[in-house]
Amino acid sequence: MKILLYNPDNGVTRNFMPHLWMFLLQALTPSGHEVLLVDGNAQPMDEAGIAQFVRDNNIGLVGIGAMTRMIAKAYRMADAVRATGVPVVMGGPHVTEMADEALGRDGGPRHADAVALGEADATWPRIVEDAARGELKDVYAPVDAFGQESKPSLKEYPVIPWQSIDLKQFNLVPKAATAMLQKIGEGWGSFRIIPVESGRGCPYGCEFCTVTGFFGDSIRFRTNESVVNELLLLKARARTEKGQMAVFFIDDNFAINVKRTKSLLRDIIAAGAQCHWVAQISANLLRDEELVDLIAASGGKWIFIGMESLDPVNLKDVNKGFNKPSEYAAVLERLAKRNIYAITSFIFGMDNDTPGVAERTLQQVRTWPPGLPIFGLLTPLPATPLYKRLEAAGRLTRPRHWKDFVPFTMAHIPLKMTIEEAHAELDYGWADSYSPEALAQAVAALDDQHVGDRVNVFLARLCFRGIYFPMMRKSSWLRVVLENRRTILRLLKEGVFRWARPRNSASQGSFGVAT
Numbered sequence: 464m465k466i467l468l469y470n471p472d473n474g475v476t477r478n479f480m481p482h483l484w485m486f487l488l489q490a491l492t493p494s495g496h497e498v499l500l501v502d503g504n505a506q507p508m509d510e511a512g513i514a515q516f517v518r519d520n521n522i523g524l525v526g527i528g529a530m531t532r533m534i535a536k537a538y539r540m541a542d543a544v545r546a547t548g549v550p551v552v553m554g555g556p557h558v559t560e561m562a563d564e565a566l567g568r569d570g571g572p573r574h575a576d577a578v579a580l581g582e583a584d585a586t587w588p589r590i591v592e593d594a595a596r597g598e599l600k601d602v603y604a605p606v607d608a609f610g611q612e613s614k615p616s617l618k619e620y621p622v623i624p625w626q627s628i629d630l631k632q633f634n635l636v637p638k639a640a641t642a643m644l645q646k647i648g649e650g651w652g653s654f655r656i657i658p659v660e661s662g663r664g665c666p667y668g669c670e671f672c673t674v675t676g677f678f679g680d681s682i683r684f685r686t687n688e689s690v691v692n693e694l695l696l697l698k699a700r701a702r703t704e705k706g707q708m709a710v711f712f713i714d715d716n717f718a719i720n721v722k723r724t725k726s727l728l729r730d731i732i733a734a735g736a737q738c739h740w741v742a743q744i745s746a747n748l749l750r751d752e753e754l755v756d757l758i759a760a761s762g763g764k765w766i767f768i769g770m771e772s773l774d775p776v777n778l779k780d781v782n783k784g785f786n787k788p789s790e791y792a793a794v795l796e797r798l799a800k801r802n803i804y805a806i807t808s809f810i811f812g813m814d815n816d817t818p819g820v821a822e823r824t825l826q827q828v829r830t831w832p833p834g835l836p837i838f839g840l841l842t843p844l845p846a847t848p849l850y851k852r853l854e855a856a857g858r859l860t861r862p863r864h865w866k867d868f869v870p871f872t873m874a875h876i877p878l879k880m881t882i883e884e885a886h887a888e889l890d891y892g893w894a895d896s897y898s899p900e901a902l903a904q905a906v907a908a909l910d911d912q913h914v915g916d917r918v919n920v921f922l923a924r925l926c927f928r929g930i931y932f933p934m935m936r937k938s939s940w941l942r943v944v945l946e947n948r949r950t951i952l953r954l955l956k957e958g959v960f961r962w963a964r965p966r967n968s969a970s971q972g973s974f975g976v977a978t
């Protein structure tokens with residue numbers, strides 16, 4: 464049987480990174496079946512397009528995974544596939560919480576023939592075999608022989624065959640430039656950010672977050688050896704292709720067990736598996752100097768920190784009181800000293816927020832080493848404690864907000880400002896942080912750094928701008944390039960000048976494979 468795994472696009476920007484679930488399920492598919500992958504963010508498709516693809520490729524089963532944000536599109540695509548007579552199985556965080564919605568048991572239309580609840584590592588092979596026999600069940604739940612929920616230990620993690628997977632759709636280097644860029648240095652013919660997980664689960668239980676409910680509060684880790692081998696495989700592929708790759712450790716909190724993280728990073732270094740990587744780590748765990756040293760030595764370049772708010776009252780409200788805004792600056796300095804940059808994430812529209820919160824936040828951000836500030840709105844995702852609290856208080860204005868999804872639009876009324884005021888704060892945060900002037904300042908603030916590091920920060924800012932400002936078309940990119948031409952020219956001039964004087968340092972400026 465031929466299987467298509469499909470991830471819908473998010474409608475705002477092309478994702479910079481593919482989704483791990485597709486590769487994982489592909490690796491867990493029983494032999495004898497062929498799996499094709501389509502990520503809508505890299506390979507846009509509409510309803511007619513997916514129906515045609517399914518017919519042209521003689522697909523026998525379609526698996527669709529989606530976050531809440533993409534679920535409306537996912538349902539439309541599922542409907543189009545089912546109309547061709549091919550069954551659809553859906554999985555991921557949204558349908559796990561809203562299985563009745565996907566199965567049409569809540570009074571609405573049915574979108575999926577089957578739903579995989581929770582982690583599907585163990586149920587996927589069963590789903591495939593049932594589908595091949597034409598005996599799909601409605602619901603697949605990961606349970607043990609006694610009917611108790613069971614979670615994969617990750618000690619037996621599948622080997623994802625990165626050396627042979629078709630990754631063309633995920634190359635961030637434009638096709639036209641590939642041949643030329645392959646010849647530069649170790650080669651830049653391809654550049655991909657690859658998702659790798661080293662563990663699952665987070666015990667912190669922040670009120671707005673799906674993770675603790677979905678993956679559980681017990682944390683499970685892969686063996687160091689299996690992670691190291693995966694990095695070596697990825698590095699080997701990049702080398703063979705005369706290209707570059709970076710890794711996104713998608714663990715919710717990569718240093719949740721600091722001792723384990725240090726041991727993994729030491730093993731990465733010992734095996735020569737260093738590569739440039741990104742990970743999410745909460746600020747409280749970055750107090751440890753030795754950990755930060757190891758992050759730098761193993762290739763860590765960007766750390767995503769869920770700061771959420773500078774207001775301790777807000778943080779306490781959402782059960783994130785372990786975040787201490789008073790230590791944010793020190794944490795960022797600690798990273799910056801080692802040429803590691805931070806992606807600092809903030810949420811506006813929290814219950815103690817008042818108009819002006821964006822500027823108050825930015826006043827602090829401007830005093831920090833340059834990084835990537837990003838902003839969102841407090842969003843009641845299904846089944847989270849936040850959703851339940853707001854629902855009980857009668858504060859949800861659009862209880863099924865995902866069905867008529869509008870990006871960056873609140874679904875409840877904050878306590879101390881209106882929804883419109885919260886939207887205006889969000890807009891201000893993005894516009895101020897990603898204007899050509901702000902980008903130029905971020906680059907200038909790193910004047911003492913290698914040009915590669917500054918190019919890294921600049922390119923990352925250009926990409927992150929697309930989280931909020933739609934960047935689906937080439938013309939949008941062209942406009943942004945034009946707006947930022949002065950900074951681009953400055954970096955280009957400096958790059959050419961430095962070409963003649965390559966640095967001898969151990970740290971690498973580019974965001975590619977450290978060799």
Ligand code: B12
Pocket residue numbers: 473478480481482483484487525526527528529530531532552553554555556557579581582583584587658660671672673674678713714715839840844845
């Ligand atoms: C990496 C990541 C991202 C990446 C992008 C995704 C990518 N390219 O990988 C980035 C950083 C860009 C991102 C952004 C966002 N993210 Co995010 N992200 C994650 C993260 C940390 C890891 C995802 C992952 O790979 N997990 C590991 C894999 C193995 O797990 P999985 O995807 O759940 O898949 C398993 C099962 O769900 C199931 N499954 C999944 N799909 C399917 C499909 C089928 C057919 C089947 C059978 C099974 C199945 O099987 C898999 C194996 O067990 C998760 C949290 C988490 N730990 O999952 C949040 C998470 C998915 N993100 C979340 C959110 C909210 C966002 C944002 C909306 C945040 C924001 N406010 O802007 C944005 C929106 C993105 C966009 N614009 O498209 C939420 C989603 C909650 C929800 N109900 O939708 C999560 C769960 C985190 C949270 N705080 O709650 N994210």
Ligand code: SF4
Pocket residue numbers: 665666667668669672673674675715716745769
């Ligand atoms: S620390 Fe991050 S992953 Fe853990 S519960 Fe809080 S927001 Fe979710």
